[in-house]
Amino acid sequence: MGFHRWWQVTLVIVCLFSSSIVEGLQTYYDQESLDSFLRMQANKEIKNPRTGVLYNVSIPSNLTGMEVSVVRLRSFSLWSRGMNYSFFNLPPQIMSRPSQKRIAILYENLGNCSSHYYNVPNYTMVAPVLGVMAYSSSESALVGEKINFIVRGDPIKIWFPHVDERGRKGTPICARFTAKGLVKFRNMTKPYVCEVNRPGHYTLVIPSFSSPNEFHTQSHGKRFTTWWVLGFAIGFIGLVILALILLALIMEVKKRKIRKMEKNSAGEELFDTFWIGETKLPLASSLRTQPILEN
Known part of the structure; x- marks a missing residue:
């Protein structure tokens, strides 16, 4: 599965998780x-x-x-x-x-x-x-x-x-x-x-709220619960985004290393590549002089 595919799947999971939190608050x-x-x-x-x-x-x-x-x-x-x-x-x-x-x-x-x-x-x-x-x-x-x-x-x-x-x-x-x-x-x-x-x-x-003390106690409890839920959701989404960024950086570094190895193995000349089964092979462009017909 490619990186873009992983990104799409992760976004779907984050959206579902966020919507479940919102639905959980609505009873x-x-x-x-x-x-x-x-x-x-x-x-x-x-x-x-x-x-x-x-x-x-x-x-x-x-x-x-x-x-x-x-x-x-x-x-x-x-x-x-x-x-x-x-x-x-x-x-x-x-x-x-x-x-x-x-x-x-x-x-x-x-x-x-x-x-x-x-x-x-x-x-x-x-x-x-x-x-x-x-x-x-x-x-x-x-x-x-x-x-x-x-x-x-x-x-x-x-x-x-x-x-x-x-x-x-x-x-x-x-x-x-x-x-x-x-x-x-x-x-x-x-x-x-x-x-x-x-x-x-x-x-x-x-x-x-029949008294100021009761109002303060219940409103404080509601605020604490709301901020705890929002903080957990924001923290989870932030961790997912951070993990995606790290994954993107790691994949980019690996791609650069592979390209550098391919370049060095071809004598500083970068070849195109093609696949046979699960094997990746270099592909050289044709340099042969084309024949010319004489009169």
Whole structure:
């Protein structure tokens, strides 16, 4: 393998190593992909669903900790009676937009996977992310396209039964995650209860740093980790580049020695060379006088 080939291979390795470091610093997964997967999983598992019956959706092992359920309702039933389930209370007078004959409600508890999909800058989540999603529903697909709610009466209530110690010591606030990646905040109306007026994903948060000492300690730890990772990456790339430079110098010195030996062996006259198999032989140019025809 030639030097240029080695150089290309090394550059590929360096790029892959650098990208793996960057990906290692990013621990969040795609939220839309999760929603699409849960929708397909519900359609795959639940065949011939009955209207008004709540079904649990099985979750693969890599999503252990999540709980997902789905129910199909008639729009009139949702408007007249609402729907209560676990941590969610959907009161009457809820309309779908666009209008649908049947609606599929997907209830999500992301559990210990919440922090993999959602993050609130400068805040700490003290409860799992709970989601209530609305979809169109038909005979061909239990869960169809995503739709919206219009709440004409009382707001939707979401209870958070699992709040960690940090949240119980302070006063959390409700956080709603929007499709554009923004976070909207709203105060709790009751302890660990959020009142909302649209489907989506919600959680409880507190400010990340409750005191100057805590802020200094955590920010120092983050800076140390970041600089350590960057320093390691820069050092590794520098060593690779240095090794390539040394390799180039060694190969150039060897080439010069070989050319000098070839020149000396030919009586100070440098010959061209050619290969026969794996043997390199000198090649002398033709010096014979060309014949001239006489009249």
